[in-house]
Amino acid sequence: MxxxxxxxxxxxxxxxxxxxxxxxxxxxxxxxxxxxxxxxxxxxKSRGIALNPSSIPKNIGEIKSGEKERFNTGIKELNRVLGGGLVKGSLTLISGDPGIGKSTLLLQTAQNIAKNYGKVLYVSGEESEEQIKIRGDRLGVDSQNLYIVSETNLEIIEAHINELSPIFVIIDSIQTMYKQGVTSAPGSVSQVRECSNAIMRIAKGNNIPLFIVAHVTKQGELAGPRVLEHMVDTVLSFEGERTEEFRVLRTMKNRFGTTREIGVFEMMGEGLVEVYDPSKLFLQERDGSQEGSIVIGIMEGSRPILVEIQALVTETKAVMPRRTAVGIDNSRLSLILAVLEKKLRIPFYNCDVYINVVGGLNIDGTTGDLGVALALLSSIKNKDFKLSKMMAVGEVGLTGEIRPISSCERIVNEASKMGFEHVIIPYRNKDKLDAKGVNVIGVSSLREVINKIF
Known part of the structure; x- marks a missing residue:
């Protein structure tokens, strides 16, 4: 009872x-x-439940793999991030700032799947059918297999799914859904937890892929209980500034593929357009060599990307100088500044330091250390680099040495394709490199690289 x-x-x-x-x-x-x-x-235990025949343990060799049962979303960048397409029965969570383009991306995906596979149900708890239709007209969405419903009651939504039997369902958003048996308001921890459980049961029980849109907090983190991320199979994060045209789709968790891939989109009047050459996008407004500016190469999954890093070092009278890093880890900036002060005797203690990755891309790892160090030196000395069309990659160690990086050959090939003439890389990477059409310069320490490029 x-x-x-x-x-x-x-x-x-x-x-x-x-x-x-x-x-x-x-x-x-x-x-x-x-x-x-x-x-x-x-x-x-007190009720005494009988075993369900469908839940009997099976030998792993007898279980049929669902790896090949993926839906092509019709968007290559989204397929790349998902690991090759939508897996049947998977539960995917996508989050991002308001107005970033989550609903636009999902509506375009729904259109492609509805055209190629069958019925798709788009459930909106935030917009009416007429509002979605207006956006659909702008995006050219006109498939007869795409069904729209504006509903927040999860029991009614489940009834719609059972009656329509769609092959793909989108719920926008989880914070607006509610279950009648839970007394708290929609968006509360209890409602989100119970609705997530019910949605997971629907996806797994009907073997249909299901997309959930989730809100973010003021800090940009996923709103709601942490259990929401544990329940789903994939967590996607849509990043970018609303004032900028391009967007980056990242994978925070993926049970069916790698979490290192990113998808790059550009927001246009007709919707989100895929960017197949991100390096060209991030470098399109760069005009030659300028003090405090350098191009670095990074790896995002299997894709090499060239981006520009800009540094501004200016003298200050403040007791505590500012250290501002946009796009790279602030602690990494502090580490590089400490190495430059200790090993090269260059004072930054009386200067404000600003670092920015042009285009708003966030860089993880240590591949861009050498580029950051060179941009800082160029800015504080007010000197340009003597080598034109130059790109630099490498990790800076605490003793001032330049340490090797992984996938260096692919980054150098990307630089050659983009028209760069000189590439600064760690000396130990140069031994294993067979690059053509570009001058590869190997360096082993910060002092050595300064003598070669300034």
Whole structure:
């Protein structure tokens, strides 16, 4: 028999407490507890549940692989990020800032799948059917197999899915959905958790791929309980500035492929357009060599990308100089500054330092260390590089040495294709390199690279 009790639940992390608390002991959020009614039902053991024939353990050799059962989304950049396409029965979560283009991307995907495979259901809890139709007209969405419904009650949505039998479902967004049995408001931790469980059961039970749109917080993190990320198979993050034209789609979690791939899109009047050559996009407004500016190469999954890094070093009278890094890790910038001060005797303690990756791309790893160091030196000395059309890659060690990087050959080939004449790489990478059409310069320390390019 069901019993009803009142609990207080943190709306940031889902921590439950029998009484109200000002500060959550789990995530340290202040004033985040809300009172909710919770049903305590009998356990499965007390009811006595019989075994389901479909859930009997099987030998792994007898289980049919679903690797080949993927839907082609019709968008190559999205296929790349997903690991080759949509896996049947998969649950994918996509998040991003408001207005970044999540709904646009999903509507374009729904159009392609509806044209090539069959019925697609687009469930919107934030827009009416007429609003989606207006966007669809702008994007050229006209498939007869694409069905739109504006609904927030999850029980009604499940009934629509059972009646329509679609092969692909989009829910926009999880924060607007609610279950009638849960007393808390839509978007609360309890509602998001219960709705996610129900949606996962729908996707796995009907063997249909399902996309969920999720909101983000002011800090850009995924809103809702952490359990939401654990439940889904894939977590995608849509990044970019609304004032810029291009967008970057990243994979934060992927059970069916790598998490290192990115997809690059450009926002146009007719919707999101794929960018097949990101290096050309990020370097399109660069005009030759300028002080404090250098091009570096990075690897995003299997794709080499060239981006421009700009540095500005200016003297300050403030007691605490500013250290601002956009696109790279701030602690990495502090490490490189410390190496330059210690090994090259160049003072940065009385200067404000600003580093920016042009285009808004976020760089992970240590491949761009050498480029950051050279941009800082160029800015503080007010000197251009004597080598024109130059690109630099390499990791800077704490002793001032230039350490080798992985996939160097692919980055050098990309630089050659983009018309660069000189490439600065770690000396140990040069031994294994067979590059043509570009002058490869191997360096082993910061002092050596300064003598060669300034």
């Amino acid at each position: 069901a019993k009803i009790k009142t609990v207080y639940i943190c709306q940031e992390c889902g921590y439950e407490s029998p009484k109200w608390m000002g500060k959550c002991p789990d995530c340290n959020a202040w004033n985040s507890f809300q009172e909710e009614v919770k049903d305590t039902k009998e356990t499965a």
